[in-house]
Amino acid sequence: MNIYDTLKERGYIAQVTHEEEIRKLLAEEKISFYIGFDPTADSLHVGHFLGMMVMAHMQRAGHRPICLIGGGTATVGDPSGRTDMRQMLTDEMIEHNCNCFKKQMQRFIDFTDDKALMVNNGEWLHKLNYINLLRDVGPHFSVNRMLTAECYKQRMEKGLTFLEFNYMIMQAYDFMELNHRYNCKMEMGGDDQWSNIIAGVELLRRKDETPAFGLTFTLLTTSEGKKMGKTAKGALWLDPKKTSPYDFYQYWRNVSDADVKKCLALLTFLPMEEVNRLGSLKDKEINDAKKVLAFEVTKMVHGEEEAIKAKEAAEALFSGSGVLDNVPTIKLSSNTIGSKIIDILVQEKIFASKGEGKRLIQQNGLSINDEKLNDIDKILSCEDFIDNSCMIKKGKKKYYRLILQ
Template identity: 55%
Template sequence: FLEFNYMILQAYDFLMLFRKYGCRRQAGGDDQWSNIIAGAELIRRKEQEAAYGLTFQLLETSDGQKMGKTARGAIWLDENKCSVYDFYQYWRNVEDAKVTQCMRFLTFISMDEIHQYEKLEGAAINDAKIRLAYEVTAIVHGQEKAKQAEEAAKSLFGGSGDDASVPTEAVSRDQLNSLLIDVLASLQLTKSKGEARRLIEQGGLYINDRQVKELFAELKEDLFKNGELLLRMGKKRYIKLVLIG
């Protein structure tokens, strides 16, 4: 019932856009085709005018899910909602089979170069992923920030480069000696205390490259080096905590 209503509302939106602004064309993903056609048909019946739809192939993961969704939510273009580093890392970790497709859809890399990347196998595919991540990030956030994100990734995963672009969260001295579970939840690094607890139980939380094994471990001042400590959550998510106050 809700899906049926969605089609009606989108069709009516198209009609109103036509009446108010003379809009005759609507673009969207392949999954919007029937909704767009419904709007074009409504315009034809109500106004005796032609309207048109244009759809684009969706980027999907190997299991058919829309790309751009993660366990933490959508990949935002706004760096206030998704840091440049996290944006870069999303494209750096795209499935092997999707790398060159993303290059064709989202970058200005020449087709000759893309054909060369299609020949890569095994670990060599990482070169293509690095290029993809840089190019998409540069288009959205600019070359300077893309380079900073690339350097941050090199610093964290390769032991070289500048980590200045690693996502940073401020921690006040009032939070010292609090349970790590509470700190992670309060900084919204996890959705809840339960998620933070599971992260520790499953061995996925590291501080300065040391695994946190104690479920009720506390955030101690001696964990900070020059006022900073590096959290790793899972295999590839890094956050720098900076002590203030």
């Protein structure tokens, strides 16, 4: 099957610039293509995961991914999807974040023997001469048309800065530079990047009269249209120090029934026959599909060993079998005895605030050793520990093990 049809069948493709030309190109040539990643944090999150899956599918079909790290554009800030201006980063912060990204990407993409490239656009953007850029690229951009782009509309209400206005031009320039350096023929990205991607395609076609193509993939959203990967603690990170493998596993284990099939298609390499079979399960049986989803995604991001540990921890809690060693564990010093439970849980970031803790307790949503806690001022005592261990259950499905040192 043509890789284009594979991506379409699995539900990745949102919009394309030249569908029939792209399908023909991907069938007849092995091309270089790129996806951009802004290094605004020291870890990728689950929103980036979809892009890496697209790159992995393309690479398996013989095409070469270029992971473009926005070391230059990150100093400006992408206005897409924003109502406020992004924080500007120092060169040192950007370099550190880029290094973190590459380590995570290597789990998905094979960078050996130039099978994939990682490039930082700071390499050319920092050297640009402003006058030359205006003369070279400026005539190919209509300000009127740029202002109609969705990425700018959302910023117009609070005020779009000239700094951010340049972002589309810089991203288009990236595509042109990658085409000149590596014969890159296609830019891919999330559907919120459509305006920026069109700008790059049109710049190459107008200025260089070079065939260039754009493709956006669907954003990772729930059946209700909300972005996936948001948790009570913030984003669902791919760094195990930011989101533990257990919490990562549990996120996918607990997705809604309506989202299971889509997640299996987009976030695993399971054959579509198996995806369709698992996605068609109903009622209690859908939990089997969720277990497969959680294990497969965790295995890709954190490795098989961590996926097995997370699975065993979940089974130990929910079925009463196995060991609890892999359950999220918090070590407390003995002088914690005598403190309020709610203060301890806020300090250990199980609750974001005392207000959240109080509300959950009032709603009978917190248990200690399987007993509902209804006293907001409950003091932690030695009697709460059995063999130096105390089990906290938050809501219906989140467990934490407190251990006295």
